[in-house]
Amino acid sequence: xxxxxxxxxxxxxxxxxxxxxxxxxxxxxxxxxxxxxxxxxxxxxxxxxxxxxxxxxxxxxxxxxxxxxxxxxxxxxxxxxxxxxxxxxxxxxxxxxxxxxxxxxxxxxxxxxxxxxxxxxxxxxxxxxxxxxxxxxxxxxxxxxxxxxxxxxxxxxxxxxxxxxxxxxxxxxxxxxxxxxxxxxxxxxxxxxxxxxxxxxxxxxxxxxxxxxxxxxxxxxxxxxxxxxxxxxxxxxxxxxxxxxxxxxxxxxxxxxxxxxxxxxxxxxxxxxxxxxxxxxxxxxxxxxxxxxxxxxxxxxxxxxxxxxxxx
DNA sequence: CGCTTTTGACCAGCGC
DNA sequence: GCGCTGGTCAAAAGCG
Numbered sequence: 406x407x408x409x410x411x412x413x414x415x416x417x418x419x420x421x422x423x424x425x426x427x428x429x430x431x432x433x434x435x436x437x438x439x440x441x442x443x444x445x446x447x448x449x450x451x452x453x454x455x456x457x458x459x460x461x462x463x464x465x466x467x468x469x470x471x472x473x474x475x476x477x478x479x480x481x482x483x484x485x486x487x488x489x490x491x492x493x494x495x496x497x498x499x500x501x502x503x504x505x506x507x508x509x510x511x512x513x514x515x516x517x518x519x520x521x522x523x524x525x526x527x528x529x530x531x532x533x534x535x536x537x538x539x540x541x542x543x544x545x546x547x548x549x550x551x552x553x554x555x556x557x558x559x560x561x562x563x564x565x566x567x568x569x570x571x572x573x574x575x576x577x578x579x580x581x582x583x584x585x586x587x588x589x590x591x592x593x594x595x596x597x598x599x600x601x602x603x604x605x606x607x608x609x610x611x612x613x614x615x616x617x618x619x620x621x622x623x624x625x626x627x628x629x630x631x632x633x634x635x636x637x638x639x640x641x642x643x644x645x646x647x648x649x650x651x652x653x654x655x656x657x658x659x660x661x662x663x664x665x666x667x668x669x670x671x672x673x674x675x676x677x678x679x680x681x682x683x684x685x686x687x688x689x690x691x692x693x694x695x696x697x698x699x700x701x702x703x704x705x706x707x708x709x710x711x712x713x714x715x716x717x
Numbered sequence: 718c719g720c721t722t723t724t725g726a727c728c729a730g731c732g733c
Numbered sequence: 734g735c736g737c738t739g740g741t742c743a744a745a746a747g748c749g
Contacts, residue, residue: 566720566722567723568742568743569740569741569742570722570723571740571741573738573739574739582740586720596740
């Protein structure tokens, strides 16, 4: 995961120069500032450029620190996952029944950060092959939504038909049952329920594999799209009737990260890729600090361009 | 009118 | 055998 290197942490760079401009305004006569704002900018141009360079260097240092922190976090997370894989029995209740055992295993892994189900039983040799195959096709995704939003809808690009809803014992929020309705023969089912720990997180459990292509992919392919590569993560941007869309291909990673990929095999599923993309876009657009930073960056860019045009 | 959602009833597995 | 629980069915209601 090289997301940190892809993140632009320099969004606040322009905040300081703007503030510097305001401070300069206070030291000069207010009337002069109002009558000749641009002239003031010229006089402080040297100081501004120096400040920008200083902030830029500071930003690079912070980016490096952030990168190191994220690498340490990823390393720790991998070690934790590795430990869980090697000691699966430590989180299981051995006395519960086989059917309930599956649910118990799911519940035990019902934490943010473990984005998949990796249930492994001790008596695997006794189980039918079909059940094993079915279990291997169970995947889980976590969707952060508004806690007040009671609709258990997880947009993953496929068409789902709700066929039931049930209140379970271990969770006060109801569990919704969905079947894939895009193809009549598609056996995929989906269970959606809010997390017990965090009501703003919706847990979607997928069972089976789609025997058809993702409808949203067909739509995306039909529209004009252009591809680009951000670091090690290829992605593509496209426009559709629903608005601009950015797609990250999370299946392509560096060879040195094969271990990490093995720990999260379910991310290869196309519906999960779609889900992650939508979540990232949703999180970014909902974040007010991101909007503010983006606005500051854009306004700063305009200010810089104005100074350059004044210069010519 | 056809499709989707809602919701109570029903069924199967399991523990006691 | 009975009760509990999760999962599914199907009729009714809602919606475009």
